Amino acid sequence: MLFNSYEFIFLFLPVAAALYFLIGRRSHDLAALWLALASLFFYGYWNPAYLPLLLVSVAVNFGAGRLIAASAAEGPRRAVLIAGLAFDLGLLGYYKYAGFLVEAANGILGTSVPVPEIYLPLGISFFTFTQIAFLVDVYRRRAAEYRAVHYLLFVTFFPHLIAGPILHHKEIMPQFARPRTYRLSAANLAVGLSIFFIGLAKKTVLADGFSPFVAHVFDAAQRGTTPGLAEAWGGALGYTLQLYFDFSGYSDMAIGLARILGIKMPLNFLSPYKAADIIDFWRRWHMTLSRFLRDYLYIPLGGNRKGKPRRYLNLMITMALGGLWHGAGWTFAAWGTLHGLYLVVNHAWRAVRDRLGIRARSTAWTRSLARLVTFLAVAVGWVVFRADTLASASRVLAGMSGAAGMAGRLTPTHWTELHLRIVVGLLIVWLAPNTQQIMARYTPSLPIDRALLRAPLPGLVARWRLSVPWAYASAAVACAGILWLGRITEFLYFRF
Helix, strand or coil, X not given: CCCCCHHHHHHHHHHHHHHHHHHHCCCHHHHHHHHHHHHHHHHHHHCHHHHHHHHHHHHHXXXXXXXXXXXXXHHXXXXXXXXXXXHHHHHHHHHHHHHHHHHHHHHHHCCCCCXXXXXXXXXXXXXXXXXXXXXHHHHCCCCCCCCHHHHHHHHHCHHHHCCCCCCCHHHHHHHHCCHHHHCCCHHHHHHHHHHHHHHHHHHHHHHHHHHHHHHHHHHHHHXXXXXXXXXXXXXXXXXXXXXXXXXXXXXXXXXXXXXXCCCCCECCCCCHHHCCCHHHHHHHCCHHHHHHHHHHXXXXXXXXXXXXXXXXXXXXHHHHHHHHHHCCCHHHHHHHHHHHHHHHHHHHHHHHHHHHCCCCCCCHHHHHHHHHHHHHHHHHHHHHHHCCCHHHHHHHHHHHCCCCCCXXXXXXXXXXXXXXXXXXXXXXXXXXXXXXXHCHHHCCCECCCHHHHHCCCCCCCCCCCCCHHHHHHHHHHHHHHHHCCCCCCCCHHHHC
């Protein structure tokens, strides 16, 4: 079931929320059970065949977590942790990477082993990483859960189940222990619905409109055509903005849905195209994944504690694996490695600058130039991320360099529409306030990086409040999002 579908908006959400609050008047545990069952229905609606896989994963990790928490001896605790992590990574490896590894081995060794056709279960990357974080946190004695129903709810909570954010038990489950969570709040309902419909409008009004233009360019490159300069840049910028509004929209919708139910989710997306360098970009893009990679991969590898060469190697390993997390393919590995290289250069430049005592004066022009350079570097990376193969990515990049001239194959009318969408999209991502800034009066989410939330709001934009004018504004946004539903499309991050 998709957030941007009529059955979700007008049937599932009202029924799930209403019964949750009605049952919550009698029993908090039964309300939690109802929400867990509703979440399982939400997941199974897409493909019931993968429900047993999800339930087995939940059962194994819950059992492993209880064993780790109950044991005082270090040896058994570590053994159970390793076994649990092996199970999770094995499950993810089989469903997501088995076919890729066989195909890669065939290419390297010249063999012809049949490539298994394994369908990727929806959301497996997200619910697996959520449970890996849980097991490690239990081992570190930062979390524990002895109630099966509450653990099931933690993993399957439908606002995050399909495409994140990656949750931590210590952030979410204490909220379900509060009695007020189970009471319907008019403020939570208004704030949550407003955020949800802002996200829906980003998806339907903004993101989906780029899809045909992007597909035109990348499909042609896959067939062997090198696009013209304007066409290649149109496809690259179009996808850069499509992915932005698609993922930003999903993140808003997830936060809004959780807030309706009285829960604050961790912030996962915060104006990443306003970043002044790549380090800043990864503080703002898919923030819970960045936190996971830092805490459970980069730091265990040694982080920055073993000298600069080892630090740079750790960055490269972390980002390459982060790229592969998004998908089993050489393009994802190349994209992650490219961002690893970006980060190495960024950190090395900071070190050289500090050693030489260079303190560049920060002005509006220098900040704008830094943002533009960062944005273009990210856009180049997205070409590799979007392409089906490295060969087709190289064709689009060659087109962006002017290797095929200016010629394109879109009609002038289509070019005008694409150019207009790109201009409007860039104005929004660079100049408009983000959802967190607009809704800041009501602290809509759990901040991962509080410093980022202190950015000043553009002077001409007021903050959202519980008032009649803002109710009309929210209703207008909701109507736009619903009226533009048209052809219902999945979110791009569902593929990862």
